[in-house]
Amino acid sequence: MASGGGYGDASQKIDYVFKVVLIGDSAVGKSQILSRFARNEFSLDSKATIGVEFQTRTLVIDHKSVKAQIWDTAGQERYRAVTSAYYRGAVGAMLVYDITKRQTFDHIPRWLEELRSHADKNIVIILVGNKTDLGDQRAVSTEDAKEFAEKEGLFFLETSALEATNIETAFLTVLTEIFNIVNRKNLVANDSQGNGNPAGSLSGKKIIVPGPAQVIPEKRSMCCTSS
Template identity: 85%
Template sequence: MATGSYGDASQKIDYVFKVVLIGDSAVGKSQILARFSRNEFSLDSKATIGVEFQTRTLLIHHKSVKAQIWDTAGQERYRAVTSAYYRGAVGAMLVYDITKRQSFDHIPRWLEELRSHADKNIVIILIGNKSDLEDQRDVPIEDAKEFAQKEGLFFLETSALESTNVETAFLTVLTEIFNIVNKKNLVASEDRGNGNPASLAGKKIVIPGPAQEIPVKSKLCCRSS
């Protein structure tokens, strides 16, 4: 069970998870961020200059989780922020516009950049934004599903305008991160019980990533893998 409020609550924060938004310019990354962090949408949104981030605190499995969501401009001239942008990220949202085939065709390049700069165990979801513009669709959903399946990514189509699946997309990533972190903590606890040091160095954390159009509720709640 995951719930969240807009703005930061005053309670103790148990975890802080950094999640990055990446993808071409004008695919709606900033709108997705605004919808999730403040439940806002602006029709006259301007292009992001450089980097900005928003936070939102949620309750996941009775723990307080602060999501720190970073958004960057998709234009090439801002790519120099790369290494600092990805540092410490444990989740990523790879966004394209379902009405712009080129934005989807660039996804492999963005994924390659992400994997070369971020932690190898980062949780990634592929997002086809602007699902409200079905009559202008230029990227068949089957193409995105196939790519996500091949690359081991989660997958959802969203509409920041209509607030469709935005919450679900973020909760999919954050809950998966939460489960992985707690699995690591459990391993560390067992090591301490066996008289071994609680170091996680060298332990391989496997992130299962079946492509999903809509993550099922049971998976968000009680996944055991």
């Protein structure tokens, strides 16, 4: 079970630190998604991100304190040089497109290829169709995006940073999946040493994502940084 933490970091002990990266074309709303999640803010006059920035938010997942370190970079080609450092250590990724701009969705395979060539092969990825508040201008159908996500084994949700729709759910989907994978790995390690407890509180719990735009990929093992 996951629950949202306060906006800003609490002073409690941190059990895990998970780095999640936001990628996608410029102006799809990556910075607004980050701002909504980290500070519950939205700015109508948001400027393009220059280079890289990251924000953190601490949440409680299954009674453990998890610090989400969310990295955001500009989608313009000229900032592509940041990639190797940007992806290093990332255990989760949000692949964002704008539902009103078909080109931003058509570029998703390229972003996914770049992500998979730079990041850990078992990184947890969610495809995010942002700006559902502009539904009357929709250029990418939910069905097209869902089909792509299923084919590539990605989670999928549509969001609105403006209306705060599914932003929390999208991040919790990724963070809870990472959390469950890490704890399953810990459980296997403990079992191999003869002191495991398969029925204990570290057993992975499947997250149920509300809404029709739901894709739950096959579970995979991965490596992750804990703190």
